[in-house]
Amino acid sequence: MAKTNHTKYAILGLLTTGCRTGYQMKQMMDTSLNHFWKISYGQIYPTLKQIVEEGLATVQDIPQDGKPDIKEYLLTEAGEKELRQWLSSPLENIPVAKNEVLLKLFFSRHQPKETTIEYLVHYQEILQARLHTYEGIEELIQIHSIEKADAQYWLFTLDYGKQITAAEIMWCKDTINKLS
Amino acid sequence: MAKTNHTKYAILGLLTTGCRTGYQMKQMMDTSLNHFWKISYGQIYPTLKQIVEEGLATVQDIPQDGKPDIKEYLLTEAGEKELRQWLSSPLENIPVAKNEVLLKLFFSRHQPKETTIEYLVHYQEILQARLHTYEGIEELIQIHSIEKADAQYWLFTLDYGKQITAAEIMWCKDTINKLS
DNA sequence: AAATTATATATCATAAAGATATATATCAAG
């Protein structure tokens, strides 16, 4: 995985949403962006350091009683500019989304049909649960950020999640039928 | 990315489809599985070595005139068993599919609506092209492997690609409309 | 009172992506 480095831009973006610590960014990612992105601490902390070095954000150490200092990050002018530049940069590659279910299905002639049907049913359940989660996030956004200019765009991404997941569920049903 | 190692199973699977060299596997992946998986030489060759060490495949060196030897791999009984075991193992995680378009959209209040619309239009074009590619692959499968037991499953995965891509295109249209 | 969860930063090992190196044969274009 050479070259990409979307992490940097993800973090610059998160800095515009009120997140000020690495921990908050991870939380935000896992609650509100988890339908299309993820990030690990192993990326967050080194990238934050790098971002400060590049002058795209500033840090302030806030000592805590006993606990490790909170490092509060704030986006600079340069950081905002960098974010905007990335936003308007053209989409290059669009890599395929790897899908373990399809990888297994591709080789499924090597197992009984029943087993294949079973795991498609299981997959469908997972997707259904995911759909519910998305509805939960939707409420969260609508409650917490009615005033935010972000809300419209956040809801667009959720819409994507909902529509695509619904399509996946339909495909599951189709395929189970064809196998039965 | 600790833990997963789907690469090993992808390769075991490819060995059941007539692929005998690393090069052929890469080709197969890039033509017939590229709508849901990808693999690099940096994964293929070390994994092939490992698979042989584990007794899941055998190698035979076929000397070429001047060119590097062809290493022909064949699945063993143990390899087939390992593949079947993986096929029937439960789906655990199902990681999110990371989507750069959505990441940008999430932060798009920081740019003019026109720019956002532009890249959604561009994305839609990419998806449309992808849909055509899938139809091409479909033909390829139908021509080359009418007799193969694999064909049915391969077409299921393509169906997935087609249905999900169609849903994505619809979402693009929707979202462009909402922004206009 | 004990156990778990939340807050907070940081690093490590493993896996994957993408690029590049090496070498030659074949095919197409000028």
Added chain:
DNA sequence: CTTGATATATATCTTTATGATATATAATTT
């Protein structure tokens, strides 16, 4: 007919990402 591009084939390198774990304490739950 020769130059350039593409196809065949293996292999390795660096960068990036993932998931796990380490550390330390407060707050909350059992």
